[in-house]
Amino acid sequence: MAESSSNMTKPAPAESGRAFIELINVSKRFGSQVVLDNVNLSLQHGETLCIIGPSGEGKTVTLKHIIGLLKPDSGDIYVDGMHVNRLKEREMAPIRQKVSMLFQGGALFDNLTVEQNVAFPLLEHGLRDREEIDRRVRAALQAVDLDEHRFKYPTSLSGGMRKRTGIARAIIDRSECILYDEPNSGLDPIGSDIIDQMILRMQRRYKVTSVIVTHDMRSIFKIANRVAMLYRGQIRFLGTPQELRDSQDQIVQDFINGRSDVTG
Numbered sequence: 361m362a363e364s365s366s367n368m369t370k371p372a373p374a375e376s377g378r379a380f381i382e383l384i385n386v387s388k389r390f391g392s393q394v395v396l397d398n399v400n401l402s403l404q405h406g407e408t409l410c411i412i413g414p415s416g417e418g419k420t421v422t423l424k425h426i427i428g429l430l431k432p433d434s435g436d437i438y439v440d441g442m443h444v445n446r447l448k449e450r451e452m453a454p455i456r457q458k459v460s461m462l463f464q465g466g467a468l469f470d471n472l473t474v475e476q477n478v479a480f481p482l483l484e485h486g487l488r489d490r491e492e493i494d495r496r497v498r499a500a501l502q503a504v505d506l507d508e509h510r511f512k513y514p515t516s517l518s519g520g521m522r523k524r525t526g527i528a529r530a531i532i533d534r535s536e537c538i539l540y541d542e543p544n545s546g547l548d549p550i551g552s553d554i555i556d557q558m559i560l561r562m563q564r565r566y567k568v569t570s571v572i573v574t575h576d577m578r579s580i581f582k583i584a585n586r587v588a589m590l591y592r593g594q595i596r597f598l599g600t601p602q603e604l605r606d607s608q609d610q611i612v613q614d615f616i617n618g619r620s621d622v623t624g
């Protein structure tokens with residue numbers, strides 16, 4: 361299945377040519393620890409996939425492979441036909457423009473205001489037209505209901521507002537895909553619901569493809585088209601939220617119902 365030469369525009373393999381994101385037989389170990397063991401996963405454009413699984417099972421590691429921050433030991437990763445793991449760091453710009461990652465803490469710059477944080481990717485990519493920057497910043501902030509807080513610094517924002525700032529920064533570059541690492545963590549049920557509504561809005565308004573690592577079962581049933589459960593380095597379950605609920609797999613049931621044997 362692996363291709364013989366590096367090529368940024370070569371389409372993904374024929375049988376999965378329509379997939380926007382594709383992981384094929386991806387394996388990754390750190391020292392002697394096998395984190396991903398032959399993982400296969402594919403997402404269509406506009407789809408929302410939630411990744412669940414016990415702590416330390418490779419969920420964040422999977423996101424980092426998609427955006428090219430980590431390389432697999434074996435296997436292949438494609439994003440919109442680009443062969444991510446064959447790209448050198450200096451060839452990653454098209455991937456980073458298509459795919460944004462929302463890190464757990466939001467990864468905001470504390471010395472920049474909300475609007476400066478949101479404008480950052482535009483400046484980084486060389487846009488200098490002040491009017492266009494302002495227009496796009498305002499549109500992104502309105503999309504996450506933060507327009508009136510644009511002059512605040514991250515330290516004076518709530519956790520949910522910081523996460524929404526991170527979402528605005530991810531969409532401003534017109535990313536086609538957003539990877540969210542535990543977007544609901546540390547939020548109360550209302551704050552968590554607001555983030556879910558934002559994710560749904562990104563789906564509906566901008567047709568964003570989303571991969572969301574989450575431990576929040578309620579959120580999964582609101583936002584996911586499909587759910588993948590990572591367990592012991594492999595995809596233990598892949599299906600719709602309803603199929604997850606109906607799964608006969610004891611490991612899956614123990615996990616979603618919070619029974620602790622699953623991590624043993």
Ligand SMILES: Nc1ncnc2c1ncn2[C@@H]1O[C@H](COP(=O)(O)OP(=O)(O)OP(=O)(O)O)[C@@H](O)[C@H]1O
Binds near residue numbers: 418
């Ligand atoms: N750069 C690295 N070097 C060494 N080990 C790493 C590295 N990155 C991740 N790991 C290890 O890989 C495993 C999977 O990490 P990962 O962050 O993907 O877990 P996770 O499933 O996202 O967990 P959680 O739900 O707790 O966030 C962990 O044991 C972690 O210590």
